[in-house]
Amino acid sequence: MTQRTILITGASGEIGHGLISRLSGTPGVRLIAMDLRDVPESIQGKVESAHQGDICDRAFVEHVMSLHRVNEVMHLAALLSTSAERAPEQAHEVNVQGTFNLMRTAAEQAQAYGDPIRFVFPSTIAIYGVEPREKDTIPPVREFQALRPITMYGANKLYCEALGRYYGRYYRSLTRGDRRPPLDFRCLRLPGIISAETVPVGGTSDYVPEMIHAAARGEPCTCFVRAETSLPWMMMPECVDAILQLAEAPVLSRCVYNVASFSATAGTFADAVRRHFPGAEIRFEPNEGRQSLVDTWPADVDCVRAREDWGFTTRWTLDEAMTEYIVPAVRARYGSTTPPEGAAS
């Protein structure tokens, strides 16, 4: 069996938790975790080695990668959209320079070992910039359309997609001869992700997970966008499925793919949450700044390429996700006493 030694950056974050929990114990897989924050004990127990440090520190990145002879990178570490908009210069350092450090180090090691390193990169719907007045009427956006991000985060991610394509396809094209490019770069443009296990911080799609977790804790929630605001979504288990499906797919003809499960408005989610948690207090108080960012993100994305090229599939509609994933998991987490939908009948 081929040994996979996977470096997961941003391991202490939301997707890091989901990914490591799923991959841990897989035969032939060694997991190496990296994060600026302390890697929690629950995660440390699931990985071979955990390293606390900054991806902007190139010496640190080189040290960790060479120590473990990594042959796959899942690069999750980033400053998310709202955090990035509050500290754009720092976001550029982390999201661009940090990503460059990882790609460059991976490329050098791939050349030294004579084998390309697979590099999986979660990008985002924030790389799109649709006209707000057309957002709800245009067809689901395809990968090559509306590439006009208005945020530092979106600009950073779009550039890093291009950097990954360069290392994966065109690296040193004038002098490389017939040697393969050093990275096998694969990228998913993720929609808003909803996890029942973790609460997000610093994203601009956090309003849906915030209303779910608040309702399960019996706390009121203020939604920072208008009720009619629509975005594409995906549940955390589906996000982990998609990352792994893409990482494990055979040779691909493209490197960037949209993925999403369904599109829904904030109001639709609020109604679904109220059905399952009848006492839920959800108020809509749009924050103009955050609203203006979401207004440029597409209401829906076209995932045909991902379905055709590597068999991307999803598990749930919104209602199924509430019933089969979110509600049981948040009740288990918070021990909510609110009766489930239809429990009285």
Ligand SMILES: NC(=O)c1ccc[n+]([C@@H]2O[C@H](COP(=O)([O-])OP(=O)(O)OC[C@H]3O[C@@H](n4cnc5c(N)ncnc54)[C@H](O)[C@@H]3O)[C@@H](O)[C@H]2O)c1
């Ligand atoms: N969660 C979503 O809805 C969503 C949507 C689209 C794309 N993404 C992308 O998926 C990836 C993971 O997202 P997430 O939701 O797990 O984010 P998160 O904020 O929960 O986790 C990010 C992790 O990166 C770490 N980090 C930040 N700066 C670092 C640095 N300089 N060095 C090392 N580690 C650093 C943080 O400590 C954090 O643990 C990100 O690249 C994000 O852009 C997420």
